[in-house]
Amino acid sequence: MLSFFNQPGDDAVYTEQLCQQFGLGLTENASGWHLAWQDNALVLRNSDIPKQGDILVDFASGAASYRRLHGGGKNEAIAKACGLTKKRDLTILDATAGLGRDAFVLASLGATVTLVERNPAVAALLFDGLRRANEAAELSWLGERMQLLHSSALQALQQHEPVDVVYLDPMFPPRDKTALVKKEMRAFHDVVGSDTDADALLAPALQLALKRVVVKRPGYADVLAQQAPTMTVAGKNNRFDVYINAAI
Numbered sequence: 001m002l003s004f005f006n007q008p009g010d011d012a013v014y015t016e017q018l019c020q021q022f023g024l025g026l027t028e029n030a031s032g033w034h035l036a037w038q039d040n041a042l043v044l045r046n047s048d049i050p051k052q053g054d055i056l057v058d059f060a061s062g063a064a065s066y067r068r069l070h071g072g073g074k075n076e077a078i079a080k081a082c083g084l085t086k087k088r089d090l091t092i093l094d095a096t097a098g099l100g101r102d103a104f105v106l107a108s109l110g111a112t113v114t115l116v117e118r119n120p121a122v123a124a125l126l127f128d129g130l131r132r133a134n135e136a137a138e139l140s141w142l143g144e145r146m147q148l149l150h151s152s153a154l155q156a157l158q159q160h161e162p163v164d165v166v167y168l169d170p171m172f173p174p175r176d177k178t179a180l181v182k183k184e185m186r187a188f189h190d191v192v193g194s195d196t197d198a199d200a201l202l203a204p205a206l207q208l209a210l211k212r213v214v215v216k217r218p219g220y221a222d223v224l225a226q227q228a229p230t231m232t233v234a235g236k237n238n239r240f241d242v243y244i245n246a247a248i
């Protein structure tokens, strides 16, 4: 189990709530990762790795905010793959939410997104990022369009009401070690590991999605579950395999 706080931050009650809600313990992860508070934000930290900065979910500033304001908008590959060029108010289940960057792009374009994350530490980071984002005046739309579900994807896909789109972005082993240098990738490699059960998500995703399933893959990776997509949209660093159930 991943470690949790060496100190409770400013709000011991909130810290305790996070521990209870996400089943977080008090011992350190074998590779030195632990959760901590920094400037009222929950962060994932590893002091043993030189130059490794804190990892946190920050929708209101930094890269996410820049991408929302100056990114490609509905011309982004992810938006095209999900069908947001045709209809803005889609419902989307992001079954492998991670730090919620993709979900945030989709929600900022108008979709209502359920973010499913099973890893307790990552889910807690997301929960705290959503809490802070909900306090930001410029993100007043966010509370209605982004909801976190701490659950396994399989369970969520079996129990959730139908959605227009299911979005999948499971972990994939990096092609070489240099890819791990990217700080978030390294953290995810150490804390989450590889999602070896990812193939099993495609069939239930296709059952739940009214319109389509979108799978994000590194360019070098095989298709999920050896199932050929209806079409592929090329992104800058990844591709999006799109499985169409019905037209949007």
Ligand SMILES: C[S@@+](CC[C@H](N)C(=O)[O-])C[C@H]1O[C@@H](n2cnc3c(N)ncnc32)[C@H](O)[C@@H]1O
Residues within 6 Å of the ligand: 095, 096, 097, 098, 099, 100, 101, 102, 103, 116, 117, 118, 119, 122, 151, 152, 153, 154, 169, 170, 171, 172, 192, 195, 197
């Ligand atoms: C590559 S990351 C997703 C990154 C995300 N798309 C983003 O933009 O930040 C994959 C995440 O999916 C989660 N995950 C993988 N398989 C899952 C499953 N079966 N159920 C729930 N979460 C899962 C992992 O814990 C990890 O946090």
